[in-house]
Amino acid sequence: MRLGLEKYFPWKDYTEVIDWQLHQVGSSLEEMQRIGVKSFPRRTAVYLGKDEDYPFPTPSGKIELFSEQLAEQGFDPMPRYTPPDPAPSGFYHLIYGRMPAHTFSRTTNNALLFQVMPENTVWVNPLTAADWKLTNGDHVRLKNQDGVVSNRVRVRVTERIGPNAVFMAHGFGHTSRRLRLAYKVGASDTELITRIKMDPITGSTGMRVNFVTFVTQEV
Amino acid sequence: MARYAMVIDTRLCIGCGDCVIACKTENKVPDGLNRDWVLEITRGRYPDLYTEFRSERCNHCSRATCVEACPTGASHYWEDTNIVLVDPDRCTGCKACIAACPYNARFVRPEGYVSKCTFCVHRVEKGLEPACVSTCPTHCMHFGTLDDPSTEVSRLLASRKATSLMPETGNEPHVYYLS
Amino acid sequence: MIEEVLATARSNPLVDPSLTIWSWEIAIYLFLGGVTAGIMCISAMIALLNKEQQAPFAAWRLPLWAPILLSLGMTTLFLDLEHKLFVYRFYTTFQPAAPMSYGAWILIFVYPASIALILATLRQGYPLLASYVDRPRIGTWLLDWAERHRKGIALGNIPFGIALGIYTGILLSAFMARPFWNTAILGPLFLVSGLSTAAALAALLGREASERHLFTAVDVGLIITELAIIALLLISLAIGARLQLQALESIFGGPYTIAFWLWFVSLGLLVPLILEIRELGSTGKEGWVFLAPILVLVGGFLLRQIAIDIGQDTGWTHLSAQFDPSLLERLYH
Numbered sequence: 001m002r003l004g005l006e007k008y009f010p011w012k013d014y015t016e017v018i019d020w021q022l023h024q025v026g027s028s029l030e031e032m033q034r035i036g037v038k039s040f041p042r043r044t045a046v047y048l049g050k051d052e053d054y055p056f057p058t059p060s061g062k063i064e065l066f067s068e069q070l071a072e073q074g075f076d077p078m079p080r081y082t083p084p085d086p087a088p089s090g091f092y093h094l095i096y097g098r099m100p101a102h103t104f105s106r107t108t109n110n111a112l113l114f115q116v117m118p119e120n121t122v123w124v125n126p127l128t129a130a131d132w133k134l135t136n137g138d139h140v141r142l143k144n145q146d147g148v149v150s151n152r153v154r155v156r157v158t159e160r161i162g163p164n165a166v167f168m169a170h171g172f173g174h175t176s177r178r179l180r181l182a183y184k185v186g187a188s189d190t191e192l193i194t195r196i197k198m199d200p201i202t203g204s205t206g207m208r209v210n211f212v213t214f215v216t217q218e219v
Numbered sequence: 220m221a222r223y224a225m226v227i228d229t230r231l232c233i234g235c236g237d238c239v240i241a242c243k244t245e246n247k248v249p250d251g252l253n254r255d256w257v258l259e260i261t262r263g264r265y266p267d268l269y270t271e272f273r274s275e276r277c278n279h280c281s282r283a284t285c286v287e288a289c290p291t292g293a294s295h296y297w298e299d300t301n302i303v304l305v306d307p308d309r310c311t312g313c314k315a316c317i318a319a320c321p322y323n324a325r326f327v328r329p330e331g332y333v334s335k336c337t338f339c340v341h342r343v344e345k346g347l348e349p350a351c352v353s354t355c356p357t358h359c360m361h362f363g364t365l366d367d368p369s370t371e372v373s374r375l376l377a378s379r380k381a382t383s384l385m386p387e388t389g390n391e392p393h394v395y396y397l398s
Numbered sequence: 399m400i401e402e403v404l405a406t407a408r409s410n411p412l413v414d415p416s417l418t419i420w421s422w423e424i425a426i427y428l429f430l431g432g433v434t435a436g437i438m439c440i441s442a443m444i445a446l447l448n449k450e451q452q453a454p455f456a457a458w459r460l461p462l463w464a465p466i467l468l469s470l471g472m473t474t475l476f477l478d479l480e481h482k483l484f485v486y487r488f489y490t491t492f493q494p495a496a497p498m499s500y501g502a503w504i505l506i507f508v509y510p511a512s513i514a515l516i517l518a519t520l521r522q523g524y525p526l527l528a529s530y531v532d533r534p535r536i537g538t539w540l541l542d543w544a545e546r547h548r549k550g551i552a553l554g555n556i557p558f559g560i561a562l563g564i565y566t567g568i569l570l571s572a573f574m575a576r577p578f579w580n581t582a583i584l585g586p587l588f589l590v591s592g593l594s595t596a597a598a599l600a601a602l603l604g605r606e607a608s609e610r611h612l613f614t615a616v617d618v619g620l621i622i623t624e625l626a627i628i629a630l631l632l633i634s635l636a637i638g639a640r641l642q643l644q645a646l647e648s649i650f651g652g653p654y655t656i657a658f659w660l661w662f663v664s665l666g667l668l669v670p671l672i673l674e675i676r677e678l679g680s681t682g683k684e685g686w687v688f689l690a691p692i693l694v695l696v697g698g699f700l701l702r703q704i705a706i707d708i709g710q711d712t713g714w715t716h717l718s719a720q721f722d723p724s725l726l727e728r729l730y731h
Contacts, residue, residue: 100233100234100235100237101235112244114728114729115253116236116406118728119721121721137722156720158261158401160261160401161265162265162266163265180728185725236405236406239406250726250730251729251730256404257405257406258403258404258405261401262399263399288496288572289496290488290496290499290501291484291487291488291491291493292491307481309487311479311488313479313480314478315498315573318417318420318573318575318576319572319573319575321575321713321714322714323414323417323713326410326412327411330481332480332481333480385714385715388575389574
């Protein structure tokens with residue numbers, strides 16, 4: 001109200017908002033306070049039934065590998081594979097991902113889950129490791145193509161990553177002292193992602209487009 | 220001797236460590252100590268790789284060298300089964316059983332006595348599965364007796380290719396891995 | 399290529415990354431147990447062979463050292479126990495499959511045998527101490543009885559001494575899970591080492607030149623025997639399977655190479671052997687004669703310490719950590 005936006009917020013307080021929202025699905029705040037959980041009968045099938053005809057929302061009603069709609073918008077009607085940019089010399093594709101023990105960056109300070117996976121490591125192919133004279137457990141920092149340098153992180157030499165890339169688990173390298181267990185453990189992939197690419201058709205973003213190199217001095 | 224076995228399908232295990240958390244919470248294992256753990260084994264050369272996760276613990280051997288090594292009888296078999304337990308009131312903390320275990324599955328609790336996986340015998344008594352088995356999100360773990368051919372573990376071992384860890388120790392381990 | 403790492407962090411204290419359950423406490427205990435065994439055998443042999451004239455210290459005074467050293471060893475053994483209040487549990491049972499159970503009972507039976515030998519030699523060896531024992535009538539009766547049966551008591555000491563000496567080795571041998579230990583030859587090795595260290599103790603503390611000469615000669619024989627047994631130990635590992643070969647590698651280029659060859663074999667066996675052989679040839683000049691027996695005693699301790707360390711470093715399983723185990727210490731602060 002203080003922002004002068006009352007025409008977008010015609011309710012007295014948030015209780016009214018919730019009541020309004022519940023009315024949209026056929027309930028009310030009063031009813032939900034009374035019963036707590038309300039079940040609705042399912043209106044769509046969980047799976048497609050055998051021999052069932054299901055039209056997709058496309059002109060042909062089918063999955064379209066070749067799309068006239070895309071062509072009308074000036075896009076390639078049959079999207080082609082675009083290879084990723086090659087890594088500059090001495091740099092490696094930064095591939096990040098999640099490990100099953102942790103949920104995003106929110107659980108790395110959980111005492112139980114910390115005991116299962118206390119840190120992330122940077123996965124390095126043995127060929128890359130040989131080039132950089134890295135062995136298991138060595139500390140390195142990662143520096144990306146824009147000069148951002150990460151917290152120190154331990155090396156895991158493994159065949160599970162190719163020689164042109166490194167991998168690290170997401171969610172580590174916290175900078176808050178209050179996160180007593182997770183503080184400054186491992187490196188954060190997020191801070192190394194200074195560039196993103198956008199898919200021109202869907203608008204979704206690709207963040208595995210950054211390159212890193214190793215800083216082996218003073219770590 | 221009645222034989223209880225754990226059968227773990229390595230083709231379903233994703234190495235999440237939920238079995239480890241389940242054990243820690245169910246058995247109130249002190250911080251920093253582990254009764255179970257997960258190994259990640261990768262064979263091959265990039266990109267032709269084969270990776271397997273293996274949830275490991277005490278193998279509850281039916282010829283357990285730890286039980287043989289115990290000078291006080293603190294390490295013992297539970298009720299004529301292969302479930303190996305440690306009686307804290309008989310354990311002197313001499314650690315002979317730790318040296319005797321080829322799987323390094325034992326440790327000393329802060330109180331001074333030796334501890335290890337119990338197959339959650341307090342749950343097995345009530346007809347329940349061990350905590351790790353009941354928690355496993357991919358249902359890759361199974362528990363039961365081998366003496367009855369109709370149990371799930373018996374049928375899995377009869378129908379799938381299974382290995383136990385280092386049976387050449389002669390200890391007759393009873394945690395099996397399906398591959 | 400095969401990579402096998404822990405996917406979940408594991409750092410069980412004393413177990414990961416390799417076993418460190420036993421340290422100097424057990425080394426001291428095995429060493430002193432061996433010396434005690436040696437003392438019992440040597441004192442008994444002197445009595446049985448009527449060599450009291452030649453070796454008065456070993457005959458009359460050495461027996462008192464046996465229970466004292468053994469008690470010291472049992473004290474360090476007790477220090478190693480993690481659940482100390484329950485130590486009495488060793489003696490509420492007998493476990494026929496457990497070498498340590500035999501050991502616990504052997505230790506108990508060693509005491510009366512050893513004390514009987516002390517009583518039989520006390521008046522000769524420690525007249526002042528004997529006078530105190532002589533005061534009550536039962537004391538006089540005990541000393542008289544023991545002196546009358548000195549030969550029989552001495553004969554009885556030998557099996558207990560041998561049992562104790564062999565036990566200190568077999569204790570480790572019995573662990574199939576630790577390849578370096580898992581050979582019965584550790585029993586004879588530790589027994590001979592125990593005899594050798596006891597002979598060195600007698601040579602060190604004996605005042606008569608004849609006694610020093612006798613035990614130096616005995617020790618030369620024992621050290622040569624010990625070297626032969628060590629050769630057999632290495633051979634038995636070398637002709638073993640992969641696990642035994644890996645255990646052998648720890649002293650051939652591995653982390654225990656220097657400790658084993660330089661400290662134990664060279665300084666603890668070969669150097670004193672050379673010194674003792676020279677001493678036998680010379681006229682027994684004073685000065686450096688104490689060096690050889692001290693080296694033998696140090697070598698005896700090093701044998702136990704190194705054997706304990708190597709054995710714990712060898713095994714069937716080696717879990718390699720993927721995550722830094724020291725991070726788990728954050729949980730405790």
